[in-house]
Amino acid sequence: MQAVKIERNGLPVKIVKAMHIVFLLLMPAFAWADDAVYRYPIDDSYAATILGTPQQLRPDTGGEVPVKSMVLETDRKKPEIFFYDRGLRYTVAFQDRKAPLIFLIAGTGGSSRSAKIGALMANLYHAGFHVIALPSPTSSNFIINASTSHVPGNLTEDAADLYQVMEQIWSVSRERVEVSGFFLAGYSLGGTEAAFVARLDEERQLFNFRRVLMLNPAVSLYNSVSKIEGLLDHIPGGPRRIGAFYNRVMAKSTEFYRKGDFVAIDDDFLFAAYQAHILERDEAGGMIAVSFRISSAGMIFASDVMTHAGYVVPKNRELNNDDSTEDYFWTSLHLSFLDYFNEYFVPYFQSRQPGLTREKLLETVSLERIESYLASSAKTEVITNEDDFILAPGELDYLRRVFGPRLKVYPCGGHLGNLEYRDNMAFLIDTLRSSIW
Amino acid sequence: MLSNAIKLIYTTVLVLLISGCSAGRAYRPDDVPPMHAVGEFSDDENVSRTRDPWEGFNRSMYKFNYEADRFVLLPVVAGYETVVPRFARTGVSNFFANIGEVRTFYNCILQAKGKKSLVTFGRFLTNSIIGIGGLFDPATVFGWRRENEDFDHTLETWGAGTGPYLVLPIFGPNTARSAGGLVVDSGVRWALMNAIDPFGGTGARTGIEMGATALETVDLRHRESFRYYDSDYPFEYNMVRYIVSERRELKTIR
Numbered sequence: 118m119q120a121v122k123i124e125r126n127g128l129p130v131k132i133v134k135a136m137h138i139v140f141l142l143l144m145p146a147f148a149w150a151d152d153a154v155y156r157y158p159i160d161d162s163y164a165a166t167i168l169g170t171p172q173q174l175r176p177d178t179g180g181e182v183p184v185k186s187m188v189l190e191t192d193r194k195k196p197e198i199f200f201y202d203r204g205l206r207y208t209v210a211f212q213d214r215k216a217p218l219i220f221l222i223a224g225t226g227g228s229s230r231s232a233k234i235g236a237l238m239a240n241l242y243h244a245g246f247h248v249i250a251l252p253s254p255t256s257s258n259f260i261i262n263a264s265t266s267h268v269p270g271n272l273t274e275d276a277a278d279l280y281q282v283m284e285q286i287w288s289v290s291r292e293r294v295e296v297s298g299f300f301l302a303g304y305s306l307g308g309t310e311a312a313f314v315a316r317l318d319e320e321r322q323l324f325n326f327r328r329v330l331m332l333n334p335a336v337s338l339y340n341s342v343s344k345i346e347g348l349l350d351h352i353p354g355g356p357r358r359i360g361a362f363y364n365r366v367m368a369k370s371t372e373f374y375r376k377g378d379f380v381a382i383d384d385d386f387l388f389a390a391y392q393a394h395i396l397e398r399d400e401a402g403g404m405i406a407v408s409f410r411i412s413s414a415g416m417i418f419a420s421d422v423m424t425h426a427g428y429v430v431p432k433n434r435e436l437n438n439d440d441s442t443e444d445y446f447w448t449s450l451h452l453s454f455l456d457y458f459n460e461y462f463v464p465y466f467q468s469r470q471p472g473l474t475r476e477k478l479l480e481t482v483s484l485e486r487i488e489s490y491l492a493s494s495a496k497t498e499v500i501t502n503e504d505d506f507i508l509a510p511g512e513l514d515y516l517r518r519v520f521g522p523r524l525k526v527y528p529c530g531g532h533l534g535n536l537e538y539r540d541n542m543a544f545l546i547d548t549l550r551s552s553i554w
Numbered sequence: 555m556l557s558n559a560i561k562l563i564y565t566t567v568l569v570l571l572i573s574g575c576s577a578g579r580a581y582r583p584d585d586v587p588p589m590h591a592v593g594e595f596s597d598d599e600n601v602s603r604t605r606d607p608w609e610g611f612n613r614s615m616y617k618f619n620y621e622a623d624r625f626v627l628l629p630v631v632a633g634y635e636t637v638v639p640r641f642a643r644t645g646v647s648n649f650f651a652n653i654g655e656v657r658t659f660y661n662c663i664l665q666a667k668g669k670k671s672l673v674t675f676g677r678f679l680t681n682s683i684i685g686i687g688g689l690f691d692p693a694t695v696f697g698w699r700r701e702n703e704d705f706d707h708t709l710e711t712w713g714a715g716t717g718p719y720l721v722l723p724i725f726g727p728n729t730a731r732s733a734g735g736l737v738v739d740s741g742v743r744w745a746l747m748n749a750i751d752p753f754g755g756t757g758a759r760t761g762i763e764m765g766a767t768a769l770e771t772v773d774l775r776h777r778e779s780f781r782y783y784d785s786d787y788p789f790e791y792n793m794v795r796y797i798v799s800e801r802r803e804l805k806t807i808r
Binding site for chain 1: 579582587588597599600782784785786787788
């Protein structure tokens with residue numbers, strides 16, 4: 118590429134040749150690093166997912182990011198137990214000049230202030246974007262304030278709710294920012310949702326996204342959740358014993374902390390624990406599934422309170438602030454997302470639309486539903502990892518087939534573990550930029 | 555002034571004793587049973603080990619603290635952060651932390667921790683003299699790490715159990731034991747201040763002391779990044795209770 122540019126600029130051929138030689142002498146290490154050798158340091162997918170990217174391997178985003186927490190007030194009458202909820206919470210970081218604007222969608226259960234959103238926000242702001250971050254439709258804040266049905270998981274409906282929120286946020290922000298074009302990105306479930314939002318935008322034409330990035334998306338929500346839930350099959354006693362499992366892992370970690378000279382439970386501690394092989398691989402996987410359960414417990418409970426379906430809370434109850442939530446918490450933690458799907462989600466949509474089959478509903482939670490759009494839409498792009506365990510067998514090939522050259526696959530990184538890695542962030546930003554400049 | 559903490563905790567305990575304080579139960583006899591109830595999962599090991607018999611009271615206090623933060627403390631802290639420059643805020647934090655060394659010192663002695671008490675004593679002297687009355691923290695620069703001991707930990711070393719979970723107004727999540735520890739530590743400080751009487755000659759003793767207490771409260775809130783109900787997680791109360799006890803345990807390991 119370099120050579121081509123230089124010749125175009127009309128430099129004498131001799132100089133070009135000389136430069137070629139210099140390049141050949143100097144460049145190999147770098148050139149190879151770009152293509153063949155990917156140096157993200159953690160090759161175990163579970164460890165990568167838990168540990169993320171070591172601080173020193175992240176890009177430098179020096180300078181403060183003017184992140185503001187905002188509330189989109191909604192007029193819904195809220196149950197007394199959610200008295201503290203004053204509306205949909207989103208975060209923004211605006212440039213003080215004309216710039217492209219990117220919307221971000223958080224992953225399962227995530228708020229707009231989650232760590233991954235924070236990282237994306239800092240990097241994208243640094244790269245010159247206005248950023249608006251939205252909570253996941255599976256977060257309780259979204260379920261309470263922005264979900265039409267209060268029953269998250271139906272990707273078409275969740276995308277419609279997201280779109281409405283984006284419209285409202287844009288209408289209150291448009292006077293404060295000068296925007297040169299719109300972009301969209303989401304990670305994990307948020308990536309899958311971004312695809313549905315993109316398709317909806319083709320009809321509504323409000324944003325006309327220049328580019329839509331799906332970062333480690335699920336192909337089928339149901340399959341991904343089954344994969345994550347499956348991690349609990351490898352812990353002693355299985356999913357019914359997550360409490361005992363959690364206690365055991367914590368005891369092990371505490372013991373390690375006691376023996377070592379650690380100042381705090383921070384990244385350094387986690388890395389040391391990883392290097393000392395404190396956890397078995399199955400235990401690391403189990404902890405990923407447990408943290409997923411903690412997210413989904415909030416989702417199940419919030420949804421049930423809003424719909425009065427009588428799933429974990431008695432349907433005649435109006436919960437107050439001083440009512441104990443302990444038992445609901447414990448119950449929700451022990452229900453899997455698959456239970457939610459089969460016992461709550463499916464009946465809800467069947468009651469709305471009699472005759473709807475479970476198989477038909479399964480299609481609503483998968484990218485396959487909008488496959489033809491994704492295959493033909495040049496603006497959609499996927500970045501994922503070879504060892505992302507939320508993809509079921511065959512799904513990576515499916516992505517290859519549908520997205521072709523618009524799919525970037527890294528050899529390792531697990532589920533989003535390498536999101537903040539230098540190369541990843543640079544590629545991500547280049548991909549977005551390639552459609553601006 | 556300093557005895558305010560004692561009064562506050564005393565009133566809290568009184569309210570606890572007088573009022574009904576248990577939380578609303580998850581299931582009532584006349585409820586329509588939900589599809590899944592907790593009994594189904596009683597074969598698993600419990601994770602939270604903090605007893606919470608005063609949950610109703612604690613939840614009300616949790617809410618009270620949220621409102622107090624929202625309408626009083628956080629606006630004041632925001633003003634403080636805008637008006638007072640960073641180096642001055644650090645000075646204030648250092649100053650109160652230096653006074654806190656006294657607490658750490660006698661609690662180290664009570665726990666028979668010789669080395670820690672020496673380091674703390676050295677830190678206090680260094681920071682008071684070289685650090686101009688504690689406004690700066692040269693001791694840390696010299697490599698003496700700040701220790702943190704309180705009477706709660708002393709009670710633990712003596713074999714006292716934590717007692718039930720207790721959310722105090724303003725002070726937030728605690729246990730019965732740590733609330734007791736707070737009372738003792740505040741009492742000691744009050745007695746020391748009375749004995750030394752640093753503002754006795756100024757003629758405005760009460761005023762200065764009240765100002766100092768207010769500043770200390772603002773500094774405390776300024777340094778604490780926790781915000782009530784900020785997680786948007788419907789089980790935040792339960793999570794905070796668990797995390798607080800975990801953190802306490804990890805702290806005492808050191």
